[in-house]
Structures are given as structure tokens and as C-alpha cells.
Amino acid sequence: MDAFYASVEQLDNPKLKGKPVAVGGNSQRGVVAAASYEARKFGVKSAMPSAKAAKQCPNLIFVKPRFPRYKELSSQIREVFFEYTDLVEPLSLDEAYLDVTENKIGLNSATLIAKEIKQKIQARTGLIASAGISYNKFLAKTASDMDKPDGLYVILPDEAEDFVSKLPVHRFHGIGKVTAEKMVKAGIFTGKDLKKKSLEDLKLRYGKSGQYYYNICRAIDHRMVQPTRETKSVSAERTFEDNIYELEDAIEEVDRIAHISFDRYQRSKASDGHTITIKLKYGDFRQITRSKTLEQAINNESEFVAIARQLMTEDLLDEHGVRLIGVGISNFRKDEEPEQQSQLTLEF
Template structure:
């Protein structure tokens, strides 16, 4: 594992940076992508906005209070995808082992690369340079011998960062790292760890595997390994699609059942179109997500024996999930519809196939 060379590339404030790139009037100003000053949720924030505490997934109303001069712009996903494809083409100039995590970040295994360069650091520098040259955008890069450390490294020196964690440095680096900086340890878990006296990787390393499993379930083994700089996961060039969905945050809370069903049908149609484009066919489970005015969130799902590959059936099942008992005095601020549980016909047949011992 210590001989692998992994790069994690993370575009800096990608959506917001694209908006500033395409509209020079936004350069140097606090920008939030998505939502507006009253409703919705921030999809991305420029570094100028982040100085005021504005973050992605933050309610737009709160963001506007934190930063009175915040400029809200609508998202333009076709443009983001266009630039993401250009960036991804740069990656493939160096290796075919590219694992995209989203439009703006990816893992690359350059242990064996197309240009025969032994230094992963020099490759990362070249990639950063080409991305900036071809798109005008800035990327940060983390380099190490596994995915956990490369991901952590890419976040250490943003923006325009280049951070390397060598095998001989990993133990000391992880020991000093605060638990909230560990990729894979969320905010809530980090807070629980701090309350339990676990502040850094060194503190986490003192816990036995049995203790961590007891405290954190299946994640216990992952925490046990990463605090020792261990991560056996390989860069996976093809990531299996787990679900496809669409959702909408409304300009005003909705209370009437008729309006709710109309929105469910409209969003389900958008979701199905994405499902078709994703080529992740043979989905069996449809899920309805609702977020109320007080930000409570619930989900309902239905799993069918037959695969759902027709829009009319998809919309019908989603609508059936929207029943009157979902009504609430707080009103509904967000509706989402998605499909998951993708199974190919041959997989289903294997489950029922008889086997004979010879």
C-alpha cells in the first residue's frame, strides 16, 4: 500500500468559481450559487462569502443574514458539466485509473502512469497547470499513498493548494490531526468523540478496535485504520450508480394536498428523465422525500418486484406515496423523488437458479 501514488484533485469553490469566471463583475465579491435571499439552500459559496461563514447546504436566509452583500446566482449545471468534462480529460492524459466523486473532485492512481513520470507531485502540478490553462479555474491537489490521506491532504492548503503526505510522515501527521479534519468523520461524530476525550488521531489511536466498534458500529474498523494511516481502498474507475433523484425547494411552503401531488408528479418526471439518461436501468425502489417548514425531513419508499422502466409507472408510484397523512401545519418546503435498488434481470435469475453438486 505504501508504494501506491494517489492524487486527489478538488476544484476550489467550483460552482461559485465558474460563475465568477463567466461573469467578471462577480470576481472578488461574495457569491452564493442556488436559492435566493429568502428561500432555498446554498449549493456553493465563493471564498469571499466563506469569510462571513456562508457554507454549502446552508439555508439561504441564514446566509443572507451572515453576509448582507451576498450575491445569489442561479445554478447552471450544463455549464458545470461542460467544464467538468474538460477537467476529466486532463486526468485521462495521465492515467485511466480515475474515480470521479462528483463534478468537481476525483481520485487518480498514478502509480503507473501514461507519461512514465515517477513523481506524483510533479504530475499533480502539471494537472493543476493544465486545468487552469484550459478552463481558467483553480484546483487543489492532495498526494499520498492512499485515498484517505490524499483526500485529507487536498483540503490542507486551499485554495490553489498542493500538499503531500509521504509514507514516513503519515503516522506523525495523523497523530496531530484533529478528528473533525478526518475525512469520513462527520460533524456529529466528531462532537461525540470530543465529548469522549478524543481530540486528535493520537487520542483515537488509543482506543481498541473492539471499543470503536462498540461505540461507532461498522464505522469502527474504518476509524481504527485511518488513525494509523491505513486505507486499503483502491481507486475505482467505474462508480456504480446507487440512486437517481430530483428535488425542489419552494419559494413558499405548500399546504394543500392537490398542490403537493402536482409537485410530486412534476418532480417525478424530471427524476425519471435523469434516470433514463443515467443508463442505470432496472430500478425497483422509488422514494419520496419531504422537508417541512421547520426543516424536519421524512422519506417514504416502495419497492416493486418488477423493474420500473416506464415514466407513467414511475410517476404513478411516486404519487401514491403522497398521502394526506403527510400534511403538516408547518407546510412543506421541499419535495424530492428518487429511484434506487438497481438490479439487472440476470441478477434476479441468479437468485432463483438451482445448483447441483457434482
């Protein structure tokens, strides 16, 4: 979806149409969750501090996020997807991969299916989507960002390697801003430059990601579309207007956030969590975590909150203060299912 949260706000409030809109808080600690295309012309983008966004765009209109409304429209959009295929892998409320190799309408053209989906989304919700079409995830995702807003971009198999060779590394999906900057400093500007590096070199430079970079600069991506994604953790967090310095205040916030986290845990499809984790981010942006793992699954809210409180101790406080606290639960497994143990074998 194109500028999803901001577009929803403009859809529901016609007075915002054509104006620079940022979804998020406009406080000193606020962060932009989404920006309309009118705001993006001024350099406003998601994850930017609200104070900086307001300086770059003096006429910027801040709107508080309404996630229930975004989820409602996201569900309507996914209903359109399932009219064509059951192989839908949501990445977020506003983005998904679809495998339409075998589709429900028997149409032998992914491009025509994408056009129909875009039209139905607009007709049913009033919102605009962009689509990328290709034969693997990396190329489809890259294509979806090529012609926004209201884009429809196709990368054909016989065009893929040439397309990737000319693509700047900062436009590669999976190569973040920091990594792209490191690559440029190392003389890697495009896919062609990246392809010159050996697999051993890339692994040495970028660790486990080296294999992925080696493949994508050759337009190779074997990942399948996964209709269901296993939940690894459930959490909640909060950034404070003013840093916290006192243990009593920190515990009070942990208690409040833990209740929210446990509610999400109960409403999620995840179950049988064994590990509770608290996360703290300090005023200087350093971040730490503390965890406790239990033998039995955690299914009692009082127990969950109590353990989270116990993890928040005096020694975790810092002279810079605490600007963010998060509480989460993970390590989902059935108690009756023992963890697999590996055994060494010798061949004679």
C-alpha cells in the first residue's frame, strides 16, 4: 500500500487531502510512523523524529495513529488477495507477498492479476496500492518500490540480471542504509560491483548475510512464499516523554507494559511461552535486555507481571535515564515436547 497510514487519514478526513501529513506524535520524543507523499517531498519519512520532520516541513500536519482502523482496512485488502490465491504471506498491515503461479481464477498472467487486485483494492477501500511482479521475492519486492505511488512494475526473467546489475546497492531489498554506506566506501556502488565479489569475501565482510548478497546480485532468491509465519515473540514497549531515573517509577511502567504485553500474548496464536524479557533503552540510546526462562509455560498474568517486575532491578538504572521500556514473552514450546538434543555420530 502507498503511504498506508497517512493515506487512510486522508481518506477518512477529506480536509487532509493534498496536504503534508505525518502519522505519529508531535512531541519532542515523537516519531513519524508514516508520511504522505506531500510530506515526503520535504524529506519527511517514517522513523524520523517528529521534531526534525516539523523543521523540514513547517506546514506538516501531525495525526495520531488509529491502528484499529488500519487493521480493519488491512483485513479488507487481504480478503482481495485470497480471492486469487491462498499463498499469501503478510509482512505487515500494508504489505504482502502473493504466489499466483496457480491462482483461483485460472489467469495465466501475474501482471493482469496484479492489475485486478489494485483495481479491487481501490474500488473497495478508496486506497492506492503498488505492485511488483517477478519470479522471486527479492525481485518482486524491489519492483514494488520502483514506480510508487500507484505503481505496477514487472521484472521479466530474461531482464532480471541486467536490471540487478544496474541497481544501486541502496535500492537492494535486504541491504540497509548502514550496510549500503559501507559498500559504497568499499567501492561497491551497483549490483554489477557486488557481483565481482566472491562468496568468501562477502561472508568475511558481512557474515551470514554474505550468502544472501551473493545470490541477489545474481537475481537468485529461493525463498518460498510462506502463508503462515511462526510467531517468535509477543511484546509491548513504550517511549517516555521524560527519562526515568527512579526504580519505583521504572517498576510502575514495567507493570503497566507487562499487562499490555500479556493481553497481546493471549490474543495471539502463540502459546506456551517460557521466556520473559524486559528491554531498556537509555537516554544515550544504549540498549540492554534481561530475561528469565521457566521450565513450565507461562499462562498466568499475575505470574508474568511479577517476573517482569523482578527483572527490573536497581542496577539497571543509569545516569542517562531510561527513555524506553519493553516487556515480551518468547520461547514458545509445549512442555511435553522435550527440546531436541543433537548427538555426534561417527562413520566407520
